[in-house]
Amino acid sequence: MDTKWKSIASRASDIVKRNRRIIAGWTSLTAALVLFLKLFREAPSTPTRIVLLAGIIINILVLYGIHNILKESLEKRYGAWQPSPLSQSPYDEWNEEWKRQQKMIIIVFSALMLGAIMFFLNIMFGRSRFYYNYAFGYLLIISVGVQWTGAEVTVVGYLKEKLSQFVSLAAEINRKKMAEAVEMERQSMEKAAKSEQLKVDLISNVSHDLKTPLTSMVGYIELLKKEELSPVCQDYVNVISSRAEKLKEMIESLFSLAKASSGNIELHKEVIDMNRLIEQIFADMEDKIYKSGLTFVKQLSGEDTRLVTDNAHMYRICQNLIENALKYSAKGTRVFVKTFVEPEEKSLLEGRKICLEITNTAGYMMDFEKEDIIERFARGDKSRSSEGNGLGLAIVSTYTGALGGLFDIFIDCDQFKVRLAFPDGMDEIANQENLIK
Numbered sequence: 001m002d003t004k005w006k007s008i009a010s011r012a013s014d015i016v017k018r019n020r021r022i023i024a025g026w027t028s029l030t031a032a033l034v035l036f037l038k039l040f041r042e043a044p045s046t047p048t049r050i051v052l053l054a055g056i057i058i059n060i061l062v063l064y065g066i067h068n069i070l071k072e073s074l075e076k077r078y079g080a081w082q083p084s085p086l087s088q089s090p091y092d093e094w095n096e097e098w099k100r101q102q103k104m105i106i107i108v109f110s111a112l113m114l115g116a117i118m119f120f121l122n123i124m125f126g127r128s129r130f131y132y133n134y135a136f137g138y139l140l141i142i143s144v145g146v147q148w149t150g151a152e153v154t155v156v157g158y159l160k161e162k163l164s165q166f167v168s169l170a171a172e173i174n175r176k177k178m179a180e181a182v183e184m185e186r187q188s189m190e191k192a193a194k195s196e197q198l199k200v201d202l203i204s205n206v207s208h209d210l211k212t213p214l215t216s217m218v219g220y221i222e223l224l225k226k227e228e229l230s231p232v233c234q235d236y237v238n239v240i241s242s243r244a245e246k247l248k249e250m251i252e253s254l255f256s257l258a259k260a261s262s263g264n265i266e267l268h269k270e271v272i273d274m275n276r277l278i279e280q281i282f283a284d285m286e287d288k289i290y291k292s293g294l295t296f297v298k299q300l301s302g303e304d305t306r307l308v309t310d311n312a313h314m315y316r317i318c319q320n321l322i323e324n325a326l327k328y329s330a331k332g333t334r335v336f337v338k339t340f341v342e343p344e345e346k347s348l349l350e351g352r353k354i355c356l357e358i359t360n361t362a363g364y365m366m367d368f369e370k371e372d373i374i375e376r377f378a379r380g381d382k383s384r385s386s387e388g389n390g391l392g393l394a395i396v397s398t399y400t401g402a403l404g405g406l407f408d409i410f411i412d413c414d415q416f417k418v419r420l421a422f423p424d425g426m427d428e429i430a431n432q433e434n435l436i437k
Contacts, residue, residue, distance in 0.1 A: 025068030032061035039136070048135040055139040062143070063150045070154045078162055094163050101155050109148040116140040211251060218244050267310045267402070269425075274305040274339050274354050281318050292326050294360075299338040307354045308425030313399050320396050321358050321418055328416070330363035342421060352424045359417040393418075 039046070039054045046054075078097070120137035221241045229237065278300065282289065289296055325335045335358065342353040393409075396418075400407040405422040 019072075021068045021072040025065040025072070028061045028065035028068070032058045032065060035061070043136040051135040051139060055143060059143050059146050062147055066147060066151055067154050070151060071158060074155065074158045078158075094159070094166055098159050101159065105148070105151050105155060109144060109151065113141070113144045113148070116144045214244065214248055214251065218248065267313070269308050269310055271306055271308055271426075272311050272314065274307060274356060275300045277311075277314060277318060278337060278339065278356075281315065281322060285319070285322060288323075288326060292329075293331055294326065294329050295334045296322075297334055297336045299336060301339045301341055303341040305339055305341065305354050306424065306426065307422055309403050309422060313403060314422075317396050317399050317403075317420070318356065320393070321356075321420075324393060324396075324418075325358060325360040328362055328364070329360040330414070333361040333363075335360040352426070353421045354424050355422075356420045357417060359415060362414050362416050396420075 035054060035058050039051065039058070043051060116137075119140055120134075123134060123137045218241075221237060221244055224237045225234075225241065278298065282296070282298070322335075322337070329335055338357040338359075340355050340357070342355050397407050400420055400422075403422060405420055408419045410417040410419065
């Protein structure tokens with residue numbers, strides 16, 4: 001029997017603990033109702049100050065009771081409420097509940113306010129035993145307004161707290177999604193970098209492995225040229241020699257591009273003059289230019305075109321661009337080679353820029369985008385009737401980036417224009433000289 005009573009007492013204690021807010025609320029409302037009924041009966045003979053004092057006590061009890069009951073009801077209804085996964089916006093879902101609660105409060109307290117006003121009007125103009133004491137009527141109207149405000153504060157406070165939880169939840173979800181996206185991007189970049197490095201290593205290794213047998217082949221071809229061969233055999237040897245030289249040039253280009261793409265490029269910066277470099281390249285390529293049948297028009301700037309850069313790589317960049325014009329220009333056309341100095345305010349690079357611009361007329365239909373033509377092995381001449389291997393502009397783009405310059409291409413009908421811009425770097429030299437002084 002004792003065990004049974006202990007079990008009942010324990011269950012009762014648990015029920016009280018779980019519903020203590022409801023119990024406290026209804027207890028407070030019951031006490032307020034008892035005081036209200038007592039005041040209702042004695043209001044005609046009760047002084048106004050006593051009525052108002054009793055009204056304050058009743059309102060405090062009602063406020064406490066409504067607050068606890070509303071809070072418990074809201075907690076039971078929305079305690080485990082989370083935004084739907086299909087909801088476009090958690091705020092929209094919360095706003096619907098906000099409007100529903102506001103509508104209920106307005107309906108309930110509007111009805112109570114209407115009743116209080118009608119009761120007050122009955123005191124003033126109707127037959128009532130309260131005709132000599134209006135305090136009770138005022139008290140009812142004021143009490144409804146106070147309780148209305150209290151209910152609003154309770155509901156608004158709870159729903160705002162719920163909204164804050166939603167915002168925190170959304171922020172946490174967004175943070176996790178962002179972290180996942182960043183991690184996926186990092187893994188993707190690592191895979192891409194690894195894949196790119198594998199391709200670079202493959203090209204480098206293959207290029208290196210091809211050099212030795214190719215060098216041996218070229219040597220034997222040169223020996224064959226010295227032998228007494230029939231005219232037909234001599235022609236064959238010359239063709240083989242020409243193809244071997246082209247293959248050698250391609251392997252060298254592949255090796256250079258792979259080395260530059262891997263970032264393993266050594267720069268030996270010095271002060272060079274762009275105009276002098278162009279003149280030197282023209283002198284070195286005089287035979288090729290003469291045999292091409294193209295007319296090269298040099299428009300070299302009269303301003304100072306000195307810049308701080310790597311002479312060998314800059315030479316390779318300019319040489320590749322001129323060779324590109326030789327290979328892909330229409331026969332009998334003109335090629336314009338222009339240097340100029342661009343002030344700081346007209347460029348994306350900081351400081352003064354030394355620019356090189358080469359314009360030629362293509363000997364084929366240029367039906368490609370400028371982004372495509374700088375890809376490895378990409379050629380504007382899709383018929384592949386010219387001598388290019390599709391590496392020239394890729395090397396130019398890679399080397400230009402390594403030297404801190406900008407590389408751009410402009411296509412207008414059959415006009416193909418390449419523009420390079422490099423920071424002159426002379427300020428750095430001047431600062432170093434000042435430090436030495």
